[in-house]
Amino acid sequence: GQNIDQPTEMTATEGAIVQINCTYQTSGFNGLFWYQQHAGEAPTFLSYNVLDGLEEKGRFSSFLSRSKGYSYLLLKELQMKDSASYLCAVTNTGTGFQKLVFGTGTRLLVSP
């Protein structure tokens, strides 16, 4: 089976840095996605990691360690609009891009 774990909720202050962790256990791991979802809205793509290491995109960075089954999303210079849920999702070689298996998401609350 597959298991994806993320913290349920995190809080942080505007301007700060926050790291959201995701651990996974799955056979035939292919890649890991991070999506952002504001309440009641569609998830929007943030990053995709296949290889080990850090990928940076502006204020957002994502890290992957395949050997440890671990990823994190790093958000810098937090803004109020970053208050949202952050979803970690994996794909498997068996299914390729046939489906995304999502964790339950981490709700991030950014306060002034």
Add this chain to the structure above:
Amino acid sequence: DSGVTQTPKHLITATGQRVTLRCSPRSGDLSVYWYQQSLDQGLQFLIQYYNGEERAKGNILERFSAQQFPDLHSELNLSSLELGDSALYFCASRSGSEDEQFFGPGTRLTVL
């Protein structure tokens, strides 16, 4: 705006009824995915179509079915509705040359 459209935006119906949710993928995308998101739960993969053919199935109930038409739009049919089917239903599409799936705005289904 992801380019994926879903109708209707909201749907309220009674137990035992049947509804059809519609999705139009981004222009040129051959793959369509359906996901269910219940309150406080993560996104659950239901089913995927590629160019009119079913490609992958998740934990989709037998009361649910889907199809993709020659013009690539897709419909998700939900029958014998139960209270527990109340959820947000998202459609996503993907081209063959990109990694990410693009999500539509969702249909919020309420079963009373």
